[in-house]
Amino acid sequence: MRIITDIAKLRKALTAARRKGKRIGFVPTMGCLHEGHLSLMDACRRENGLTVVSIFVNPAQFSPTEDFAAYPRQKKRDVLLAKKRNVDIIFYPSIKTIYPKRYLTYIDVKKITQTLCGHSRPKHFRGVTTVVAKLLNIVLPDVLYLGQKDAQQCVVIRQMTTDLNFPVQVKVLPTVREKDGLAMSSRNAYLTPKQRREATVLYRSLRQARQQVARGERRAATVTKNIRRLIRQDSKGRIEYVACVAADTLEPVKTLKGHILIALAVRFGKARLIDNIFLHV
C-alpha cells in the first residue's frame, strides 16, 4: 500500500494503473475509519483493479461553530486498517494541497442541500460537493463508494455527479451498525457511556417506524410523531429533525408512497448523530 500526499504523484500512479486497464474504485473518507468505511473498501476491492482511499478532514464542510478542530484524527490506526483491507493507495493530502492560497471555487447544489441537515448546516453540502468534485478530478475513478448513513450526502453527491456529467458510477452501500443497532460514525467517539447507551434509541425508533408502515400506517405526520415520542421517552437527546421525504428529491411527503427516506438528526451532548432508513411503500 502506498501513502501519497502529492496530487502529481497520485496522478502518475493512477495513469500507470489506468494504462494497464485497471478499473479504479474510490472511497473518500475523513479518516477515523470504522467498519462502515471498511465495508466500502471491501466492496471497492472486489469490484475494481485498484482501490484508492482518501483521508482528508475537509474544513470547507464544517461551519466555524462546528467540530473541525475536535474531529478525531488517527492516521496510524487508519493506515493499518486500510492496509489490512488491501487498499492500494491512500491519498492523504494537506489542507494547503486541497485549498491553496487564493482558492475561490465552490459547487452549489440547490434545493436538496437546504432541507434536513441543510437547515442547521447551511454551507455543509457546498463543502462536501466541492471537495468531492476536486477528488473526482484528481482520482478520475470509475466507481465512487459512499455509505447510506449519510443519506442526504449520497443524494446530493449523486445529483452533482449527474448534473456536472462526471464520468463516474456512484454506489451507495448499506449503513454498518454496532451490535445494538447504533449506526457507525466517527462522531460516536464524542458520546459519554450514558449517551452511548441512550443513542441506540435512534435506530430503534426507525425500526419501529418501519414496522408501523409495514402494518399499514401511511401518514408521515404520525410516523414522525411516534419516532419523536420514542426518542424523547428513552433518551435526553435533543431532536434536530425527524422527516419523511421522497428518496430522490428529498421533498417532504404527507403520505408514504413510493421510495421514501425517513431521516433524523439528534444531538447527544457534543455529538450530532444522524440515521435513516429507506422504505419502498
Next chain:
Amino acid sequence: MRIITDIAKLRKALTAARRKGKRIGFVPTMGCLHEGHLSLMDACRRENGLTVVSIFVNPAQFSPTEDFAAYPRQKKRDVLLAKKRNVDIIFYPSIKTIYPKRYLTYIDVKKITQTLCGHSRPKHFRGVTTVVAKLLNIVLPDVLYLGQKDAQQCVVIRQMTTDLNFPVQVKVLPTVREKDGLAMSSRNAYLTPKQRREATVLYRSLRQARQQVARGERRAATVTKNIRRLIRQDSKGRIEYVACVAADTLEPVKTLKGHILIALAVRFGKARLIDNIFLHV
C-alpha cells in the same frame, strides 16, 4: 467531420480516439463562428490528434433581460466553416441534454466574477463556469482553447479548472480583429452601420493607452480617463466600465506595474461590446 448531439455517443467516439493515443483538444463556442473561433480551431488542430468543437448557446449565462433569444444562431454556416477547418467532431447538444429536468448544480467562483463584467452581469460567470465544467467532464480534453477577447472569462475559467483540479491545460489565444481593429464578436451583428464605424474607437482607445504607458504613464486613473474621453469624443457608445486591473486577480490597480489587464465594456444600441489588452509594465 461528425456532428454529435448525444452525450453517450460523443463519449464513445472520444473513448475510441483516446484508446488510439490521440490527444484531444476542445474549443467551446456559442456558434455564429467568426475568425476568432476559427483561429482557436486551427491551433487545436495543429496541437492535437482530435479536435472537438461544441456549439451551445448556454441559457445559464444570460440574465432574463439579456439577448439569449436574439443571440445569432446559424448552424448550417457554422458546420461548413468548422468542416473547412478540419474539425473532427462538432458537439451540438440540445438545452435539455445539458440542463435536463431537475437540474440543480452550479459552480461559483468568488471575487473575480464580481468585478468588471460581473457588475452588470451578476450570474453570467456562474453560467459560464457551470457549462464549461460540464463540457470538460463530457469531452475530457487534454487542452481547452479560449480567446483573449473574453479576458475575464479566461481568468475565471482558469481559476475554476485549477481550483477544481480539472486535468486539462487551458490555452488562451490572441483576440482576432477586423481590419479596422474591432474585436471579432458574434454580437457585432447587432450594430447599425453607423455604430459599426464608431465601435472602432474601442481598440483605438486601448492602443492609445498602450502608447501612453509606453511613454511612461503609470497612473491607472489617467489611463482610464483618457480612454473614456476618446470613446465619448468619437462615438455615442455608453461606457459601462473602463478598468486597469491585475491580470491574475482582476483587482483594481492605482499604479500600472507588472502584468496588467486594461478592459472595457461599452454599449452601442443593442450591442454590449467588450475589448481589452494585456500589458507587461
